[in-house]
Every structure is written in structure tokens, then in C-alpha cells.
Amino acid sequence: MEFTETTEGIVLLLEPGEPVMDSLETVRADADISGGFFTGIGAVDRATLGHYDTDREEYTEETFEGEFEVTAFSGNIGPDKIHAHIQLARRDFSTIGGHCSGARVSGTFELLIVPSGTTLEHIPDERTGLDVFDLSQ
Numbered sequence: 001m002e003f004t005e006t007t008e009g010i011v012l013l014l015e016p017g018e019p020v021m022d023s024l025e026t027v028r029a030d031a032d033i034s035g036g037f038f039t040g041i042g043a044v045d046r047a048t049l050g051h052y053d054t055d056r057e058e059y060t061e062e063t064f065e066g067e068f069e070v071t072a073f074s075g076n077i078g079p080d081k082i083h084a085h086i087q088l089a090r091r092d093f094s095t096i097g098g099h100c101s102g103a104r105v106s107g108t109f110e111l112l113i114v115p116s117g118t119t120l121e122h123i124p125d126e127r128t129g130l131d132v133f134d135l136s137q
Helices: 020-030
Strands: 002-005 010-014 036-053 058-077 082-089 095-115 122-124 131-133
Touching: 010 020, 010 036, 020 058, 020 082, 020 095, 036 082, 058 095
Parallel strands: none
Antiparallel strands: 002 010, 010 095, 036 058, 036 095, 058 082, 082 095, 122 131
8 A cells, every 4th residue: 555645645555465555544533534535446356345224223244346447435533433435347337336444456546535634433323223423512
């Protein structure tokens, strides 16, 4: 993994075999990121996707393996949590997507993290059971 800090944000380049979410955690620590948003594209050969069931207040996850183009990857990053969503395209152009708890780079993965200028910590939301931004700071 390589990354560089620019006036617009932090640019990351991940290499084959690297875990996307672990790489984001490393950059969060190394660049001392307390809050921001990210976007990226690339290719992965393994991804664990989840969907949240609001009635049961829990995620259901499934791991997919194959050749996938990452057509969309976005989320937010704070000191306590990295929240990511991903959309993957298969060779037949069908897509799958959801909450991303893990992905492994197969070709390349390029990301931009844009700092928010504020700390983005999360607190439980009693209505949904989800962790949401604590904007009371």
C-alpha cells in the first residue's frame, strides 16, 4: 500500500492481495484521521457483503469470490469505526452490493479520503439499532 497526503485529501493505492478494510485502518492510524469520507474504484477477488435487517437489528453477511470490478466504493471513517458500502460488477455485467466488511484486491484499488474537519464518532441510535454520527460534540 502506498498513500500520499495532498491539499484535497489522502490518495491511496492498494496492490494485489491487500485487504481493503485493513488498509483503511492502517492509513487512519498513520495519517491520524479523526473524520472523513472516502471513495474508490478497483478490482477485487473476494468481498464480504452485508445487509442490515431493521426488524431484527442485525447484519446478514455473505462472502463472494470471483473476478469483480469495483464500480463504487464509498463510506466514512472515524476514530471508532470505518463504514463502507461497495458495488461489484461481474463479468456478465450483473452487480451485487451492500455493506462491505472485507475485500481483497485482485488488480488495483485506488481511493481518496477527504477529511471532514471534525471528529466523526458514532453512537447507537435507539430507533434503528445502528451506529450513527454523534453530532452533539
